[in-house]
Amino acid sequence: MSEVRDEFRRGWRVVLAAGVGVGCGISLQQYVGSLFVKALQADLGWTRGQIAQAQGAALAALFVAPVLGWLIDKVGVRPVAMVSIGLLAAVYAMLAAMPPSLGAFYGLFALLVILGSGTGPIGYTRAVNTWFEKGRGLSLGLTLTGVSLVAALSAPLLNFVITHHGWRGGYAALAALSIFVALPTVFLALWERPRWLARKGATEGEIAAARQVAQVGLTAGQALKTGRFWILALAILLATAGLTGVISQLQPILTDQGLDAQAAGWLVALLAVSVALGRIVVGWAVDRFWAPIPAAIALVLPALGVGLLAIGHGQWPLAVLAVLLIGAAQGGEVDVAAFFVARYFGMRSYGAVYALIGVAISLGVPIGAIGIGALYDHDGGYGRALAIAAAGFVASGALILLMGRYPQWETPKEKP
Secondary structure, three states: OHHHHHHHHHHHHHHHHHHHHHHOOHHHHHHHHHHHHHHHHHHHOOOHHHHHHHHHHHHHHHHHHHHHHHHHHHHOHHHHHHHHHHHHHHHHHHHHOOOOOHHHHHHHHHHHHHHHHHHOHHHHHHHHHOOOOOOHHHHHHHHHHHHHHHHHHHHHHHHHHHHHHHHHHHHHHHHHHHHHHHHHHHHHHOOOHHHHHHHOOOOHHHHHHHHHHHOOEOOHHHHHOOHHHHHHHHHHHHHHHHHHHHHHOHHHHHHHOOOOHHHHHHHHHHHHHHHHHHHHHHHHHHHHOOOHHHHHHHHHHHHHHHHHHHHOOOOHHHHHHHHHHHHHHHHHHHHHHHHHHHHHHEOOOHHHHHHHHHHHHHHHHHHHHHHHHHHHHHHOOOHHHHHHHHHHHHHHHHHHOOOOOOOOOOOOOOOO
């Protein structure tokens, strides 16, 4: 425990900066995107299925993620994140001013994914991983609660802005969040440990030791040849598809069952809180137990939540419990990817390997979001879509148990 305390004493600022950065970044769309659905539908006449198809823009990350991972490994997290924050804000501003055209909407969402990818978990989790080893799971969990906490704080406010100033005002508010909150925080406090030590004038031995830790593990090519990589990728894809589908339509699902928009907005905020708690608990657990067990539990619990959501019919207690259970998976999904990549494949090519896992996430987002929207348009309800999501959660949890023992890495020797 003393080693964990020492790690947090020296690395808490990085956890805070990474949490704020990822919280205000592209990942926030997963939580607040559903707040825009009915406003766009009412103002522009688009169907929910048409609006959901914008999530197909996530496929752009199939091409961006590998390049982004390589770039982060080469030039560092901080410069990539700062440039991407500025570009993300610019695209939000363009969404606020866009013409009433589905083509423009889809194109801008593609730009949002391409230019804002550097604000996602790939870079921020790499920075945190360089500061932590014994407390890695908890530090990653705390970092990624940034998305949950920012969503919990911003969802009611954003709902207010959309109600009184329309969806254009909502996108303008997201642009302001990036520029005035994320950018200065990342500039002041986000550093990878080897780069921080070099900046502070540490001894050559300290810098070399930090760099050695960052060079342990497999290359991206070696990782792709392992069965573990594909097991992890499939588990994450299934979880992402289910979560994105449900969360992207959460407010409409709740309001269709009789809850008013304000109550549904608070439940979206509650989802964010449950995600934060899930991330802390899962992060703590993977540091102390064989990580696939708590990860599997976190990934299976939402199947129960989705079932409650399907039968709740607007009953407030069941809706609250459903949201809490769904949040458990969202609290473990990205954390599972970040922790497992570092633990099973090492830090040598962390950005590149995580980016390849990110391809699975990029596939899962449109599969889930477009799938649930299309099924709603076809069926006139969410019943079949929720049943498919529940089955995906169960399969994801079962797969993660096949990851096997942790590999033992040898620290590479410094070249003379």
